[in-house]
Amino acid sequence: HLMQSGPRLVKPSETLSLICTVSGGSISSSSYYWGWVRQPPGKGLEWIGTVFHDGSSYYNPSLNSRVTISVDTSRNDFSLNLRSVTAADTAVYYCAGSMNFNWFDPWGQGSLVTVPS
């Protein structure tokens, strides 16, 4: 089970920060990667990035310069930081587990984050 938390309103040029807490299992599982996916209003799903419990991270090239995904094994959670946001970053953000960096399951509940224009 994944539970997301974080601010729902972020000002332009500031940093969007979300946390995804993993329950019912260890974030240090050898088979699981952990990722973030977003859906802007009226658009499709977009992969943001994926992290492994050892800290290895992989990002969408279109967001690579602004995004950091990190893992905290002591708290069993992982986080998303997206810097210098604009209105184009307004979206529903989902966290998800990814078996061997393949499919995404389970998913968090989703968080609508709004960046006013």
Place this chain on the structure above:
Amino acid sequence: QSVLTQPPSVSGAPGQRVTISCSGSNSNIGAPYDVHWYQHLPGTAPKLLIYDNNNRPSGVPDRFSGSRSGTSASLAISGLQAEDEADYYCQSYDSGLSGSVFGGGTKVTVL
């Protein structure tokens, strides 16, 4: 523009069979990397429908089936039901991008 190409919409009458295509390239589906499918209802998180091209997670009806051939994949829904009205996304891995890629999504309408 998405790396994986899906038709924007498909429709069918209750009981009919519909298919959704997902077209990629030699850096993703054709590599070959596995294809996965999700059902997405408004206001909810996406639900894994098919993994590794043609496998159904526990609880997914056998009306849903997937296949992959060359640089394309497809999702079939047989015995279409009103509850199947949703958006459907394909997803794979792309070696050029070194990460996951999604299709643009297909809206299924039950007539």
